[in-house]
Amino acid sequence: MKNLLFQFIFLLFLSSLASAQERPLRIGVAGLHHGHVGWVLNANKRVDLEIVGIAEPNRELAERYAKQYGFSMDLVYDSIEEMVEKTQPEAVTGFGNTFQHLEIVQICAPRGIHVMVEKPLAVSLEHAKEMVDLAKRNGIHLITNYETSWYASNEKANELLQAGKIGEVRKIVVRDGHKGPKRIGVGEEFLEWLTDPELNGAGALMDFGCYGANLSTWLMNGERPLSVTAITQQLNPKDNPKVDDEATIILTYPKSQTIIEASWNWPIGRKDMEIYGFDGEILADGGSKLRLRISEGYSGFQDEKMELPPRAAPFDDPFSVLIAVVRGEIELSPFDPYSLENNLIVMEILEAAKESSASGKTVFLK
Structure with missing residues (x-):
């Protein structure tokens, strides 16, 4: 009974x-x-x-x-x-x-x-x-x-890197941005706070610099950079009178370097990434295009082009990820782009970048 x-x-x-x-x-x-x-x-x-x-x-x-x-x-x-x-x-x-x-x-x-x-x-x-x-x-x-967390190109790039396809990483270059919020015609309410240094924290440095910091932290398996050096400019003061619209951030690691180019001055909107290893390179263009180049001699290489389908569920959109995480159906891997651990390091990088830009000096992380 x-x-x-x-x-x-x-x-x-x-x-x-x-x-x-x-x-x-x-x-x-x-x-x-x-x-x-x-x-x-x-x-x-x-x-x-x-x-x-x-x-x-x-x-x-x-x-x-x-x-x-x-x-x-x-x-x-x-x-x-x-x-x-x-x-x-x-x-x-x-x-x-x-x-x-x-x-x-x-x-x-x-x-x-x-x-x-x-x-x-x-x-x-x-x-x-x-x-x-x-x-x-x-x-x-x-x-x-x-948005870049949904990209199949970034998922495949990380997979190839972790599998050692291009050898040990030496340099990562991430470029993100567009013509600027006003020039692309964002809504009035969005523009008002996006170009406010208090409500947004900065301009292009925060808006697009965060992508590179997030991706670099993920690709580097959660490793914090040794130092952060940033240069910001205001190239379009008419549209962006209170904030930077151009930012270049350099992250140094013990054996590699990441360069983040965040801009509201690109003539064509972009979200792309390059990973350079000891033996080759991976070039991710947008959400679905990827090129794998393996070095041969001085300037020769084997070139493989890929057109990738969308990421598998639930990682094909953010709300599916949210549902799966809350329901306990998935557990985010350590330093996943969505994760709290990754994004705390992102904020550490962005804070150091703002400090470096203001002081004109390299900031060494404690």
């Missing part, structure tokens, strides 16, 4: 677990001021995700998006705290300014609500450290979304 009762209870447990896995993840949206907010509003059409609340005090902006994406204004609250109290989401996604990321975690972490923010993790290293502490003390997942 006891065995039958145990089996019944166990089957009930499995049934409830399966039911929980099938339910859509209840998420809240903190802010609508980010230019990428369409990603999460479109994701609301999915069967595995449901937006239960939106925190946005700008009613005009919220009404505009409500009309565009077809959600009810009943979902909109004036503050993050009110939204989470009344809707009880399982996770909150940050789509406001970067300065707001700390507030999101301050409100969500003590309530056991998981958080995903758009890159970078925080506006400063000080904010980042507090966010990490809150996340760890309260046992929540805190992940950072980068």
